[in-house]
Amino acid sequence: MQKILTGAQVKELDANHVKITGQSSLKLMESAGQSFVNWFLDQGYSKEKKILIAVGAGNNGGDGLVIARLLVERQYQVRIIDCFGSIDRFSPDALSNFNLLPKSVQVVKLNPDIFKDYAILIDAYLGVGLRGELRESAIDTIQSLNLFQGVKISIDIPAGLPSEGVGNTELCFQANWTVTFEFPKLALLLPENTWIVGELIYAKIKVDAEAFDQMETSYYFLEKKDIPALHKHFTRFSYKGDLGKVLLIGGGPGKMGAIILSCKSAMRTGSGLVTCHIEESERAIIQTAVPEAMASWGLIANPEYYDALGIGPGWGTDNRLRQFQQLLEDFNKPMVIDADGINLLAKHEALLSQVPENSILTPHIGEFERLVGNCQGHLERLSKAKLFAMEHKLIIVLKGANTVVSLPDGKQIFNSSGTQYMATGGSGDVLTGMITSYLGMGYDPVNAALCGVYHHGLAGEIASKSKFRGTIASDIIDAIPETYSQLRIA
Missing domain, CATH: 3.40.1190.20 (Ribokinase)
Structure with missing residues (x-):
């Protein structure tokens, strides 16, 4: 059975995987982005539907940058919303993927006026690394993103939602879909978070089983296999x-x-x-x-x-x-x-x-x-x-x-x-x-x-x-x- 880990354990899990397999963390991020894109393509969204991706500075933002590149390679029209502030704030893997973006991808500041003509908004803002209370600037960002009227999709976990807790709908990105990687985070399984999470999708990225063996938990996820x-x-x-x-x-x-x-x-x-x-x-x-x-x-x-x-x-x-x-x-x-x-x-x-x-x-x-x-x-x-x-x-x-x-x-x-x-x-x-x-x-x-x-x-x-x-x-x-x-x- 699949172990369900805390948000704080995810970084340790990734490190275990890298140590055991020799695969770089950058390759693991690529796998996550590819897994999301595989699901996205299965939904049959027309290439006429323009896509916005709200990108933060951490590894969740890095996942979003991978997704942006892969979607552009498949002839989708993509823009990046700058929720990171400065490229100096990027995690190393996020920065690497920022530098790999095709030149055709525009990076724009967050403003509700940019939502016009866009059909899909992908949330790659905060991810599972959220700790403590949200900053005022983060609250403003999330509330602005929630003004979007099209399809809203979160990567791994909606921005503002604590990995093991109950979120405030006014302080969390309100997704129509959440595509979570490898295992569901506990918060995604709580009924109180239904209106934040939307429909929940599980996307495998093939983290090495031995990497999970080293992690302690009392929560498990029963799957078909x-x-x-x-x-x-x-x-x-x-x-x-x-x-x-x-x-x-x-x-x-x-x-x-x-x-x-x-x-x-x-x-x-x-x-x-x-x-x-x-x-x-x-x-x-x-x-x-x-x-x-x-x-x-x-x-x-x-x-x-x-x-x-x-x-x-x-x-x-x-x-x-x-x-x-x-x-x-x-x-x-x-x-x-x-x-x-x-x-x-x-x-x-x-x-x-x-x-x-x-x-x-x-x-x-x-x-x-x-x-x-x-x-x-x-x-x-x-x-x-x-x-x-x-x-x-x-x-x-x-x-x-x-x-x-x-x-x-x-x-x-x-x-x-x-x-x-x-x-x-x-x-x-x-x-x-x-x-x-x-x-x-x-x-x-x-x-x-x-x-x-x-x-x-x-x-x-x-x-x-x-x-x-x-x-x-x-x-x-x-x-x-x-x-x-x-x-x-x-």
Whole structure:
């Protein structure tokens, strides 16, 4: 998995790369510029659209100068906005690239009047090196750049945004796109910064893996390439018992949709046998909606028969405490707890000590804060999730745009798959069924959580390609098989 480093560590990472590979820092800057240009060309922008690049004195400005040269070589019309003041202030690599600029590239002073006739503004002003409060001159520059009415693109991180913090929209460049290099900076993954970051793009520049090995962090980024190695593999002789017997508990009267979605998603994920434990009055609903599943009600006589349990979707909390306590007493393997299962833990904190180690809790933000108390922003949520997972030896899947999996060893893993079109009722119930399915197949709980989260997000991406805002939870379930095809998981 890709490490997520602080802004302060980026310079050290670059130095490690140069030392290990022998490649110059100037070549690394060239790679960054080329990676950005590759993405830019893929967007299909017409060469009739004129481009402004706001260039600062540091290495982010150097990236901008590389991009200017490469775009001019491809017949784009480019102007540089002077945000550096004097060439004496350039970093060595930025100065080298300034001297390589084609003579046709004009350097102009910042003035809103120059925005006329330009369609694209690229922000290469400050980058990840920002420390402390912005100078007044920097604030004036950013606010002037924000007056631009065309497409605004930031290189690596929007100017004014602290790499690990929450930005003030009035003091940060407000990008439509942010193209970040090698790994996402923490600030780019915080929901509070959405209106600053815009759409986030990850551009690889091939930093040597050994250079990352020397860096310490507790944050990681889960990518497509990580997933195949996390999966178990089955043979043609495998039968339904090998693929897991799972029990999903939930679905009170009027809320059967939640458990049906969990049940269907477990089946589509690959479970061999799925049983839904529901109210007896609702049994006809489940057997009609999901004929492949079995139904049970009343006393759960032998929970240890099942390879995995998933508890909570549509369950309700009234008159459920005793049943929950009994399950915690009778089932000693890791389980998945969602929705009303989490709400019961929040109401009865003593139950937490009975939850089997490495169980997986899958709260949305509201359920999480019922469990740990109110949080002042996402950074505090991340901190509390980490401490909660370590203290109780549980896995916390904090759902959101970049779902974060917090592990008992203190690691926190951000998911890279998913789309805003998954913000629809029942999406979380689908995830519960998927993670329970993997757990039932015998996956290590960490791998079950990570595979569930990634495949869930990827299924959402696939489903929404044609449906956009019309995507519903059932569409995500229907797309699960295609995730295996795309990842080449047999």
